[in-house]
Amino acid sequence: MNIIIVGMGKLGMTLTSQLSGENHDVVVVDINGSVVTNTVDSYDVMGICGNGSTVEILREAGAKKAKLLIACTGSDELNILCCTFAKNLGTEYTIARVRNPDYATQTQFLREKIGINMIVNPEYETANEISRIIRFPSVASLDSFARGKVEMARIVLHSDNPLCDMQISEIRKKFKANVIICAVQRGNSVYIPGGKFELKREDSINITGTRTEISTFLKQTGVYKHRIKNVMIIGGGKIGFYLSELLSDTSRNIKLIDSDPARCHDLTNALTDVSIICGDGTDQAILDEQGLDNQDALVALTGIDEENIVVSLYAESKNVKKVIAKVNRHSYSILNNIGLETLVSPQNVAGSLVTRYVRALENSSGSANIQTLYKLVGGKIEAAEFVVPQNWAHNDETIKEMNLKSNLIVACIIRNGKVIYPNGDDCINSGDNVVIVTAGNSIKELHDIFKLG
Amino acid sequence: MNYRKIFNNLGIILLVEAALMILPVIVAIIYREKTVLHFLVTMGFLAATGALFTHMKPQKESIYAREGYVIVALAWLLMSLFGALPFFLSGSIPNYMDAFFETVSGFTTTGSTILSDIESLPRSILFWRAFTHFIGGMGILVFVIAIIPKAEGQAIHIMRAEVPGPTVGKLVSKIKASARILYAIYIGMTAVLVMLLYFGPSHMPIFESITNAFATAGTGGFCVLNNSIEGYHSHYAEIVIGIFMMLFGVNFNLYYLILKKRAGQALKDEELRWYLSTVAVATLIIGLDLMFTKFSPADAFRLSFFQVSSIISTTGFSSTDFDIWPTLSKVILVLLMFIGGCSGSTGGGMKVSRIAVVFKSSARSIRKAVNPRSVETIKLNGRPVDEETVNGIIGYFAMFVLLTAFSVFIVSFEGKGLDTSSTAVFACINNVGPGLAGVGPSGNFSHFSLLSKAVLSFDMLAGRLELIPVFMFFTRYIIPRKTS
Numbered sequence: 001m002n003i004i005i006v007g008m009g010k011l012g013m014t015l016t017s018q019l020s021g022e023n024h025d026v027v028v029v030d031i032n033g034s035v036v037t038n039t040v041d042s043y044d045v046m047g048i049c050g051n052g053s054t055v056e057i058l059r060e061a062g063a064k065k066a067k068l069l070i071a072c073t074g075s076d077e078l079n080i081l082c083c084t085f086a087k088n089l090g091t092e093y094t095i096a097r098v099r100n101p102d103y104a105t106q107t108q109f110l111r112e113k114i115g116i117n118m119i120v121n122p123e124y125e126t127a128n129e130i131s132r133i134i135r136f137p138s139v140a141s142l143d144s145f146a147r148g149k150v151e152m153a154r155i156v157l158h159s160d161n162p163l164c165d166m167q168i169s170e171i172r173k174k175f176k177a178n179v180i181i182c183a184v185q186r187g188n189s190v191y192i193p194g195g196k197f198e199l200k201r202e203d204s205i206n207i208t209g210t211r212t213e214i215s216t217f218l219k220q221t222g223v224y225k226h227r228i229k230n231v232m233i234i235g236g237g238k239i240g241f242y243l244s245e246l247l248s249d250t251s252r253n254i255k256l257i258d259s260d261p262a263r264c265h266d267l268t269n270a271l272t273d274v275s276i277i278c279g280d281g282t283d284q285a286i287l288d289e290q291g292l293d294n295q296d297a298l299v300a301l302t303g304i305d306e307e308n309i310v311v312s313l314y315a316e317s318k319n320v321k322k323v324i325a326k327v328n329r330h331s332y333s334i335l336n337n338i339g340l341e342t343l344v345s346p347q348n349v350a351g352s353l354v355t356r357y358v359r360a361l362e363n364s365s366g367s368a369n370i371q372t373l374y375k376l377v378g379g380k381i382e383a384a385e386f387v388v389p390q391n392w393a394h395n396d397e398t399i400k401e402m403n404l405k406s407n408l409i410v411a412c413i414i415r416n417g418k419v420i421y422p423n424g425d426d427c428i429n430s431g432d433n434v435v436i437v438t439a440g441n442s443i444k445e446l447h448d449i450f451k452l453g
Numbered sequence: 454m455n456y457r458k459i460f461n462n463l464g465i466i467l468l469v470e471a472a473l474m475i476l477p478v479i480v481a482i483i484y485r486e487k488t489v490l491h492f493l494v495t496m497g498f499l500a501a502t503g504a505l506f507t508h509m510k511p512q513k514e515s516i517y518a519r520e521g522y523v524i525v526a527l528a529w530l531l532m533s534l535f536g537a538l539p540f541f542l543s544g545s546i547p548n549y550m551d552a553f554f555e556t557v558s559g560f561t562t563t564g565s566t567i568l569s570d571i572e573s574l575p576r577s578i579l580f581w582r583a584f585t586h587f588i589g590g591m592g593i594l595v596f597v598i599a600i601i602p603k604a605e606g607q608a609i610h611i612m613r614a615e616v617p618g619p620t621v622g623k624l625v626s627k628i629k630a631s632a633r634i635l636y637a638i639y640i641g642m643t644a645v646l647v648m649l650l651y652f653g654p655s656h657m658p659i660f661e662s663i664t665n666a667f668a669t670a671g672t673g674g675f676c677v678l679n680n681s682i683e684g685y686h687s688h689y690a691e692i693v694i695g696i697f698m699m700l701f702g703v704n705f706n707l708y709y710l711i712l713k714k715r716a717g718q719a720l721k722d723e724e725l726r727w728y729l730s731t732v733a734v735a736t737l738i739i740g741l742d743l744m745f746t747k748f749s750p751a752d753a754f755r756l757s758f759f760q761v762s763s764i765i766s767t768t769g770f771s772s773t774d775f776d777i778w779p780t781l782s783k784v785i786l787v788l789l790m791f792i793g794g795c796s797g798s799t800g801g802g803m804k805v806s807r808i809a810v811v812f813k814s815s816a817r818s819i820r821k822a823v824n825p826r827s828v829e830t831i832k833l834n835g836r837p838v839d840e841e842t843v844n845g846i847i848g849y850f851a852m853f854v855l856l857t858a859f860s861v862f863i864v865s866f867e868g869k870g871l872d873t874s875s876t877a878v879f880a881c882i883n884n885v886g887p888g889l890a891g892v893g894p895s896g897n898f899s900h901f902s903l904l905s906k907a908v909l910s911f912d913m914l915a916g917r918l919e920l921i922p923v924f925m926f927f928t929r930y931i932i933p934r935k936t937s
Contacts, residue, residue, distance in 0.1 A: 025626040033839065041517075041609060046626040 001025070001362065002066040004091070006052030006082050007073030008035045010328060011097060011122060014351040015070060018375070019358065020045050022442060027061045053082040055089065063089040068361065070354060072097040072120075083116045093117045093361060095354060099124075099238060118357055122350035127242035129349055130324055133342060134247060134297055136211070137225045137322045138218045140204070140341040143374045145385045145435050146414045152182070152208045152383055152437075154376070155223060156341050159201050162221055169195035177217035178421045179209035182411040182437040183381050190380040190439040192407045206376065206383075208411040208435060210419055225321055228296040229253060234281030234311055235301035236260075236267050239326065239346070243299065248273040255290060257281035282307045284314055297322040305329060312340055351375075359384075362444060383411070383437045386446045392430045400424035403451045408438040410449075455520050457511040459527070462597075462611075464506025466528045469597055470535065471499035476584060477539070481577035488577045491542040499535050514607075519925075521610030525594060526922035529914060532593065533557045536585060545578045550903055557910045559585030560593075561917035562799060564674025564769035564886025565877075565909070567899040571679050576660060579677045583664035589917070590671025590701075590799035591639045592616060599632035614922055618796025619807055619846050624709050638708045639799075643670040646697050655687035669697050672799045674769025674886035681771045681894060688755065691772045695759040699732060702766030702794030723834045724795050724806045728765075731805070735761045735789060739782045746779055757782075765789045767801035769886020776893035783889055787876065790883045801884030801916055803853055810838065810846045852920050857882055860912050864905045877901070882912040 001024045005012050008030040016039060020026045026045040029052035030036050036047035050057040052073065063069065069086040071079035076098045083094035095118040098104065107119045132142050139153035157164055163171060168181055183206040184191045184199065191197065199205065207214060218224040229252055233240050236258030244256050248271065257277045258264050264278040279286045282302065292298065298315040300308035305327045312325040316339055324342045356373040372385040394402060399410055399422055413420040414433040420426060428434050436443055443449060474496045481489045516524075533556045539545075540552035551567045558565045559582055571579070588596070592615040598608050608628050613621045623631040643666050650662035657665070661677055668675050678684035682691060707719040719725070736758045743753035759772045764786045775786065793802015813831045821827055830837040860878040867874070869891060876888030877898065887894050901909065915923040 020626075027626060040623075042607070044607075044609075044626070044628055046623050 001068060001358070002062060003027070003358070004029065004058075004061045004063060004066045004069040004086070006030075006069065006071045007079070007097075008032075008039055009072060009074060010347045011072040011120075011350050012070075013039065014347040015072070015354055016043050016045060018351060018355050022355075022358075024358075027066075029057060029061055053078045053085065055085055058082070058086055058089055063091045066091045068093045068095070068358065070095045070097075076100050076103055080110065080114065080116065084114055087115045095120060095357065097122065097350070101238065101241070118354075120350050120353055122346040123238035124242050125349045125353060126326065126344050126346045127239050127246055129344055130239075130243055130299060131246040133324060134228050134231065134299075134322065137228050137297065138215070138223055141376075143376070143383065145208075145372050145383075145412070146419075146433050149210065149414060149417075150208060150412050150419055150435060151211055151214060152206055152374070152411070152435075153214050154204060154206050155218070157199060157201060157203045157205065161201075161223060163199050163205075164201050164203075166199055167195065168193050168197050168199075171199075175217060175220045177209070177220060178213045178419075179207045179217045180409070180411050180421050181205050181207050182383075182409050183376075183439060185380070192409050192437065192439050206381070206437070208437070209421065228322060230295045231255070231297045231299065232257065232287075232290070232292065232295045233299045233301060234308075235303070235326075236263050236276070237301060237303065240299075240301045241267060241270065243301070244271050244274045255295075257286070257290065282311055287311070287314065292318055292320065295320050297324070300325045302326075309340065313338070316340070348375075359444065381437065381439050382441070382443065383435060384443050385433060385435045388428055388430050388432045388434060388446060390430050392428075392446075395429045396427050398425050398427055402428075402449075404449055405438070405441055405451050407440050408436060408443075408449055411435045411437045454523070455511065455513060455516055457509045458514065458516055459520055459524050460506045460509040461511050462524050463528055463531060464503045464509070465597055465601070466593060467499045467503030467506065467531060467535065469593065469600075470532055470588075471496045471503060473584070473588060474499070474539075474581070477577045477581040480580040481575070484576045486575045486577050488539065488543045488575050491539050492577065492581070494542060495535060495538040498538065502531075502535075516607050516610055518610050518613070521612075521614040522922040522925050524611055525614040525918055526914075526925065528594060529560060529589075529918060529922075533560055533914075536560065536581075539581055540578065543575065543578060545574050550906055551899065554898065554906045554910050555582070556585060557913050558881075558886075559583075559673065559675065560589035561884050561913040562586050562589050562671040562673035562767070562801065563881055563884040563913045563917075564668070565881055565888075565892070565898050565913070566675065566886075567897055567906075569679075569897055569899060571677060580660075580664060582675050583667040583673070583677070586671035586673030586675060587643070587667040588671075590673065591636060595632050595635060598629060599636050601629075615918070616797060617800075617917075617919055618704075618804060619810070619842055619849075621797070622706075624706060634709055635705055638705055638712070639670060642697070642700065642708075643667070646670070646693070649693050650690060653689055653693065655685060655690040655693075657685065657687070657690060665694065668770070669694055669768060670701055670799065672698065672701050672766045672768040672794065672801070672884075674763070674767075676770060680774075682759075683772050683774075683894075691755065691759050694770060695762045695772075698766045698768045698770070699762040701768075702762075702798050702800040703728065704795040704797035706797050721834075724809065727809050728795050728805045731789070731792060732758075732761055732765060735765070735785050739778075739785055742779050742782045760786060761789060764885060765792060765800075765802075766794050766798075767883055767885045769880070771887060771894035774894045776889055776895065787879060787889070790879050790885045793883055803850065803883075806833065807846045807849060809833070810843060811850050814843055814847060849920065852924070853882070856912065856915060856920070860908050863908045864901070867902050867905055869900075877905075877909060878912060881909045882916040884913060884916050 003019055003024050004027045005015055006029045008028055016028055020043045028039050028045050029048045031051055033049040036049045040047040048061050063086045069091045071082040073079055079096040083096045087094055094116050096116050097120045099121055104121055110116045136142050139155050141154045143152045184193050185204040231254045233256045236256055240256055244254055248254055254274045256274055257279055259280045261278050264276050268276045298320050300311040302308055308325040312323045315323045325340055327343045327345055352375050359373050374383045410422050412435040413422050436449055474492050478489055478492045537552035537556040541549050546552040554567055594611050594615045624634050625631055646666040647662050650657045651659055664677055707722055710719040740754040740757040744750055756773050760775050763770045791802055792808050793804050794800020796804045796806045817829050831843055857878055861875050864878055865874045872889050873891035877892045880888035892898055
């Protein structure tokens with residue numbers, strides 16, 4: 001597919017890396033020449049230096065023949081302009097990054113009247129993801145399939161976890177909960193575990209199941225954390241604002257700390273049921289003063305990664321139950337080793353959304369449609385939900401009989417609204433929704449799960 | 454430095470060279486020559502070494518500019534060392550240093566020869582000699598990028614190191630597609646030339662149509678006849694080859710634009726305009742100069758055009774012994790050697806765009822000296838060239854001149870005439886082929902000492918690979934400094 005990406009900021013680079021790796025013909029545009037050269041040197045793409053919101057540059061980039069244009073410059077207005085022009089020049093689909101909350105309420109207008117197919121608001125999506133984790137605190141991250149019926153949770157196995165040193169087949173027998181352990185990350189490698197796979201300390205595992213089954217499983221393994229009531233948010237930027245809005249209801253106490261008095265004023269005008277504190281949230285004295293000890297969760301959302309990390313470590317040392325840090329440069333995989341379980345990166349969240357959209361565009365020719373797609377663990381694991389099409393040739397064939405690719409697992413089958421946790425004797429039939437988890441493969445449509453030949 | 458990846462790539466190049474040698478083997482079989490054995494032995498060495506190198510599986514895939522240069526430099530050196538074996542083993546060129554010189558001259562598309570009696574050599578050898586021009590013209594690494602199934606984005610570093618010109622861009626997003634398009638245009642134009650030569654009124658035999666087309670496409674200049682294109686006594690052949698030499702000296706990106714129906718944009722290219730005007734002006738002046746000697750106007754301009762086209766594209770074919778031309782004409786030819794073809798073509802020399810930038814930069818310096826407060830950028834095709842590129846070009850110019858001077862110095866130790874010694878260097882470093890006097894169209898390079906031939910071989914490689922890959926080996930970035 002011909003894709004144009006305008007704006008080589010963090011989101012632009014993340015998308016370039018993912019989309020060029022999936023064999024699309026990508027053209028990148030940025031006003032800064034050295035950024036363009038850098039990108040062309042690192043990825044197999046073509047680069048144009050210039051203002052991507054001008055018709056001339058868009059023409060040069062091939063807007064007429066492009067299938068998709070993604071505008072992710074630093075300015076919302078430029079992004080919207082860019083998409084409008086591209087649409088007029090002939091680009092089929094356009095995606096714009098829009099972060100300003102003022103525009104966020106107009107997404108429907110932008111979609112219908114201006115013709116922008118998708119608005120990506122990374123800050124809002126990140127806040128969404130964080131709020132999901134806060135609502136389900138036992139896990140390090142959480143993604144959902146089948147409109148929420150099935151969830152995939154990631155947990156890190158600490159030394160006190162009974163799952164350590166157990167084989168997958170033993171776990172099934174011992175803990176009666178209906179969950180499937182579908183992926184394990186150890187160090188830098190990712191595995192799709194078979195029955196004989198043994199879990200070890202500090203492994204990060206992904207489990208699929210319904211919310212209730214996962215909770216049961218976690219309670220049985222003693223990892224369950226109880227409801228979060230008191231939340232402290234450091235940093236009143238856009239993410240902090242959206243998050244406070246999403247979490248505020250009478251059962252929770254939210255405290256939002258920001259160091260800019262003017263900003264605090266705006267926040268208190270805009271938010272209800274949230275305590276706004278003006279102070280330096282990275283100062284340990286202030287954290288103690290504001291009762292860090294009593295908090296159930298701390299979310300570090302300042303603009304500086306390092307500050308977020310330091311605050312999070314301090315909170316962990318004070319035994320705050322749930323600590324979440326925003327880290328822009330997600331190459332800090334070593335952070336997992338020092339105990340920071342939950343890291344969110346706005347680029348990755350937005351990047352996954354766009355990649356999902358691109359995959360859906362690829363499949364729009366009909367066959368087994370991708371319903372949802374997540375790229376996890378820095379892109380190493382892919383979890384995709386498909387609808388099994390009517391012309392499916394493998395009805396009533398058991399999973400054992402199927403010649404599936406290695407490093408791939410059928411995590412879950414949803415048939416007629418019921419969730420089935422498949423073992424080797426289950427089948428995948430037309431009309432089912434099926435969730436596939438794979439490491440290292442790219443499953444574009446359901447037939448890709450089979451070995452070639 | 455990703456050594457494993459470098460060796461892995463080198464292995465692939467050697468295997469490709471082995472595979473390409475099948476063609477001369479087929480020629481040897483057709484003409485029933487004993488050289489089949491010699492080629493097969495060489496292929497054996499290549500395949501063995503290549504297989505050994507490719508066994509080094511790279512641990513990490515990433516390469517940068519540095520690795521690109523090293524791969525290109527070593528690939529070309531190894532290619533030439535092995536490629537000389539058929540000449541040496543078959544006895545066509547009994548001295549290995551001579552065989553190496555001839556092979557380097559082949560791959561770098563120079564066209565300087567140490568042979569005095571070309572026509573007596575076996576056909577398969579002559580075919581390999583011309584084929585090396587064809588391979589080296591567009592580049593073997595670009596060929597490898599085009600054919601290997603697994604594409605990598607960072608191959609751009611390799612392409613940048615091998616394709617000539619101050620900046621190298623892609624035609625389309627994927628580098629593999631870009632490389633394929635370049636090769637498709639290259640092969641297409643060569644095929645057209647073969648047909649024009651074979652089916653035209655020159656009645657050129659098929660073997661020679663093909664070898665001459667190879668030599669034209671790569672702008673190399675090896676001919677199977679001792680007196681080059683003059684030997685065909687065909688005005689048709691001279692005009693056709695003259696035009697095609699000029700065409701192969703044009704930036705291939707422009708041909709892509711023409712294919713994409715953007716011919717208007719292609720014809721507006723500034724470098725192309727400089728190139729064509731230079732050809733026109735040089736042809737005119739030399740033509741007039743020749744007319745004042747004993748040549749008829751028709752002959753004067755025909756010979757002038759052919760030679761100007763041959764030299765500026767750095768092919769090196771000759772349709773007459775231009776060494777007997779008046780001094781003005783000869784000097785113009787020498788200057789044309791340094792200008793060379795356009796960037797992104799198979800031509801040598803410093804490249805038209807670089808010369809244009811050097812002139813513009815000099816003019817700017819003068820203007821700035823007169824009015825220090827003035828601010829100017831250098832523009833090509835209406836777009837500003839960034840200062841880093843301009844500095845690179847001026848640096849390149851300086852290095853080129855220094856290398857030329859140093860090489861002439863070493864070659865002059867032998868004591869040959871000034872014109873022979875200096876034009877030998879000029880012809881090699883610009884990948885032209887023939888020079889003047891002792892290395893003119895009626896001479897050859899056999900009479901140089903071993904040292905001179907070594908220096909000239911180095912110059913040929915340096916010129917074709919545009920200095921940096923060859924000079925890199927003398928810097929401490931490649932050779933790690935011993936820290937005590």
